[in-house]
Each structure stands twice: as structure tokens, then as C-alpha cells.
Amino acid sequence: MNSLQAALNNSQDENIPAPVKKSKPKVKKQAKKSSRADTVLVGGHFAPDVKKQLRMIAAEEGTTNQALLEEALNLLFRKKGKKAIL
Structure with a gap:
């Protein structure tokens, strides 16, 4: 009888779902304002050599493509x- 009772107890334990842990509600952090906020993309399609040359000038002058494009647009x-x- 003890083995029958043990078998019944084991089968009942298997059907009981594990308790669900309640997590604390996550507090949303306020996102930082993007450096691109209040800007728009202005672009075009050019030959690959244009990109290469622009990057070379930027490297030689220790600046960025963005800064070179700003300079060119202002000119x-x-x-x-x-x-x-700009």
C-alpha cells in the first residue's frame, strides 16, 4: 500500500505547475536625445571612387566625412x- 500511495503522490506532483515568479515592473529609462535628432539625411549616389577619395581626404586631414560634406555644402x-x- 505504501508503494501505491507513493506512486499516487508522485503522479500528482508531476501535474502541479511550478509557481510563477512575479517580476518587478521595469522602469523605462528616458532615452538620450540622439545626435541625429532634428536633422535629415541629404545624400546621393556616386561612383565608388568618390567615397574612397572622400575618406582619404578625411583621414589625411584628421576629420570626418560629415565635416568635409558640411564644408563642401557651405562653399x-x-x-x-x-x-x-552649417
């Missing part, structure tokens, strides 16, 4: 009689 704006924006 274009001035040439066309517009005020520099």
Missing part, C-alpha cells in the same frame, strides 16, 4: 549666393 551655398547654413 556651394556661398557660390550660389546663399547664406551658409
